[in-house]
Amino acid sequence: MTGKIIVIGGGIGGLCAAIALRRAGIQVVVYEQAEQFSEIGAGIQVWVKGMQALRLLGVADAVRAAGAEVHQHQFFNADGVPLYSADLAALARDTGAPAPVMIARSALIDALATGIDADESVRFGHRVSAVQQSDDKVRVEFAGGGSDEADLVVAADGINSTVRRLLFPAARIRTASYRYVRSLVEHPAPFGNKVFAMFFGRGNRIAVGDCGDGALYWLVGLKRPTVDLGGAPEVLKADLLRRFETFPEGIGSVIEATPADSLIHHTVRDLQPIETWGRGRVFLLGDAAHATTPNLGRGSGVAMADAVVLADLLGATDLTDAGQLATVLEAYSRSRTPEAHALQRTSWRIGNITSWDNAVMTHARDLMMRTVVGRRQVAEIGEQFVQAAALQPPGQRWGNVA
Secondary structure (H helix, E strand, C coil), X not given: CCCEEEEECCCHHHHHHXXXXXXXXXXXXXXXXXXXXXXXXXXXXXXXXXXXXXXXXXXXXXXXXXXXXXXXXXXXXXXXXXXXXXXXXXXXXXXXXXXXXXXXXXXXXHHHHCCCCHHHHEEECCCEEEEEECCCCEEEEECCCCEEEECEEEECCCCCCHHHHHHCCCCCEEEEEEEEEEEEEECCCCCCCCEEEEEECCCEEEEEEXXXXXXXXXXXXXXXXXXXXXXXXXXXXXXHHHHCCCCXXXXXXHHHHCCHHHCXXXXXXXXXXXXXXXXXXXXXXXXXXXXXXXXXXXXXXXXXXXXXXXXXXXXXXXXXXXXXHXXXXXXXXXHHHHHHHHHHHHHHHHHHHCCCXXXXXXXXXXXXXXXXXXHHHHHHHHHHHHHHHHCXXXXXXXXXXX
16 A cells, blocks of 8 residues: 555544554554643543454553453442443453443553554654645645645544644534543542442532552533632532532542542533535544543544544555545545434533433433433443444455454
């Protein structure tokens, strides 16, 4: 395979794209605006489809070793009353799909970096300032000088994508009506190892997940935050302890054990769905194309599947042929947008419902989650495992898939 692709963004989607494209025999260079792989961020759940994609990319074992498999999803109300649960270990065993993994975001990036030669393939400290297309090439210019050109650009530069703004200036980022606080902490798992547990209160919710080796990832949803973004972390921590003091035993100890300066307090945003993930010789991938609110913990897995599908399509493509690239873009968008858009819509809706703070509405929500909604969610999770198992190696173009 001849031709060259520039990947913009050295995060989860960008690294997965680089691994997949190189396995398809394509020359790839990754440009990342940071000076090194980022340590920013807390934890992340790599959902079952993501783990299957990583299996195809040959890095699933490295990710699994750096985190902890999630064998149980357990959901409760603020009093600790069970709402519903899902036995993910059994689903993995029955379908042959891999179990999800909870992992520190920095550890995930490090594990993905094992799939490429970072010294050779990643150029740090490059912020995109312009992208210019011609009939046969695309040129990327960087702030502070310098440029590079290739046959195709894959923009994986996140929800604030510079490249997407250049292509689709009308694309809109939405801000949810609640905020998140996240962190990692060294602490025994209060609800069991390899368990992701979530508790829903009136406007306040908290999830705790085992990341392995004594580390926990936890995140809080706040409907009516009282501490300003950028406010003193000690004040934020005290506010969280007050909000969750009546929640089941174990919640308060996790928050109390967390250093205040490790709290990440932020708005929750997504990208209003867009129908076509590119234009000409520039394609979008991951959050640049379909950023979603993190309420279902599946966004990274969709980006990983993007990478597998796109590499499969490009592996048989003459990158110099604009007509073939147009065909690939249409097939890529048609293949990936239904799942991504459905996740965006569902996650936005669930985020709103789980943030209800009216007593009558939260009681109704809990009742629904104990009955029809809970059963529907468990069935949908089972279908996710079936679909993940069906995501198979893309054929001979990839050569040997580990």
